[in-house]
Amino acid sequence: MISPKRVRSIYTLTPREAAKGIASRIVYSQYYIFLYLVLAALSTTTVVLSITEGCPGLAFYILEIIVNLAMIAEVSIRYIAFGKVSFAAAGIC
Numbered sequence: 001m002i003s004p005k006r007v008r009s010i011y012t013l014t015p016r017e018a019a020k021g022i023a024s025r026i027v028y029s030q031y032y033i034f035l036y037l038v039l040a041a042l043s044t045t046t047v048v049l050s051i052t053e054g055c056p057g058l059a060f061y062i063l064e065i066i067v068n069l070a071m072i073a074e075v076s077i078r079y080i081a082f083g084k085v086s087f088a089a090a091g092i093c
Helices: 015-027 030-052 057-082 084-089
Strands: none
Touching: 015 030, 015 057, 030 057
16 A cells, blocks of 8 residues: 655754754753853863862863863754854854
Protein backbone atom coordinates (compact mmCIF):
# COMPACT_ATOMS: atom_id res chain seq x y z
CA MET A 1 0.00 0.00 0.00
CA ILE A 2 1.29 3.45 -0.85
CA SER A 3 1.60 5.78 2.09
CA PRO A 4 0.14 9.25 1.66
CA LYS A 5 2.58 12.06 1.02
CA ARG A 6 3.26 14.46 3.82
CA VAL A 7 1.89 17.82 2.93
CA ARG A 8 4.02 20.65 4.24
CA SER A 9 2.47 23.94 4.97
CA ILE A 10 4.24 27.09 3.86
CA TYR A 11 4.16 28.08 7.51
CA THR A 12 6.14 25.06 8.70
CA LEU A 13 9.56 25.91 10.10
CA THR A 14 12.58 24.14 8.74
CA PRO A 15 14.83 22.46 11.32
CA ARG A 16 17.41 25.22 10.80
CA GLU A 17 14.83 27.95 11.48
CA ALA A 18 13.60 26.11 14.56
CA ALA A 19 17.17 25.79 15.92
CA LYS A 20 17.79 29.48 15.23
CA GLY A 21 14.60 30.39 17.10
CA ILE A 22 15.51 28.28 20.11
CA ALA A 23 19.06 29.69 20.18
CA SER A 24 17.71 33.25 19.97
CA ARG A 25 15.38 32.60 22.89
CA ILE A 26 18.34 31.35 24.93
CA VAL A 27 20.51 34.35 24.02
CA TYR A 28 17.85 36.83 25.10
CA SER A 29 16.91 34.99 28.30
CA GLN A 30 17.95 35.43 31.90
CA TYR A 31 19.74 32.07 31.72
CA TYR A 32 22.31 33.52 29.34
CA ILE A 33 23.22 36.22 31.85
CA PHE A 34 23.41 33.51 34.51
CA LEU A 35 25.74 31.51 32.24
CA TYR A 36 28.10 34.51 31.99
CA LEU A 37 28.07 34.99 35.76
CA VAL A 38 28.85 31.32 36.35
CA LEU A 39 31.65 31.47 33.76
CA ALA A 40 33.13 34.53 35.46
CA ALA A 41 33.01 32.84 38.87
CA LEU A 42 34.57 29.63 37.57
CA SER A 43 37.28 31.54 35.71
CA THR A 44 38.10 33.52 38.84
CA THR A 45 38.27 30.28 40.80
CA THR A 46 40.70 28.75 38.30
CA VAL A 47 42.90 31.85 38.49
CA VAL A 48 42.93 31.66 42.30
CA LEU A 49 43.73 27.94 42.18
CA SER A 50 46.58 28.50 39.74
CA ILE A 51 48.06 31.23 41.94
CA THR A 52 47.72 29.43 45.27
CA GLU A 53 48.86 25.99 44.13
CA GLY A 54 52.36 25.43 42.82
CA CYS A 55 51.33 22.52 40.63
CA PRO A 56 47.72 22.52 39.41
CA GLY A 57 45.66 19.81 40.99
CA LEU A 58 42.70 17.80 39.78
CA ALA A 59 40.19 20.51 40.78
CA PHE A 60 41.95 23.01 38.52
CA TYR A 61 41.77 20.72 35.49
CA ILE A 62 38.12 19.85 36.11
CA LEU A 63 37.19 23.53 36.39
CA GLU A 64 39.15 24.32 33.22
CA ILE A 65 37.30 21.60 31.31
CA ILE A 66 33.94 22.91 32.56
CA VAL A 67 34.83 26.51 31.64
CA ASN A 68 36.06 25.54 28.19
CA LEU A 69 33.00 23.40 27.44
CA ALA A 70 30.68 26.19 28.61
CA MET A 71 32.51 28.70 26.41
CA ILE A 72 32.23 26.38 23.40
CA ALA A 73 28.50 25.99 24.10
CA GLU A 74 28.10 29.77 24.41
CA VAL A 75 29.82 30.45 21.10
CA SER A 76 27.84 27.68 19.40
CA ILE A 77 24.52 29.06 20.67
CA ARG A 78 25.50 32.57 19.56
CA TYR A 79 26.56 31.28 16.13
CA ILE A 80 23.26 29.44 15.65
CA ALA A 81 21.24 32.45 16.85
CA PHE A 82 22.99 35.14 14.83
CA GLY A 83 24.84 33.23 12.14
CA LYS A 84 27.85 34.74 10.43
CA VAL A 85 26.49 38.26 11.01
CA SER A 86 27.75 38.50 14.59
CA PHE A 87 31.17 37.10 13.69
CA ALA A 88 31.55 39.43 10.71
CA ALA A 89 30.68 42.42 12.91
CA ALA A 90 33.34 41.33 15.38
CA GLY A 91 35.91 41.07 12.58
CA ILE A 92 36.36 37.32 13.00
CA CYS A 93 35.20 36.23 9.52
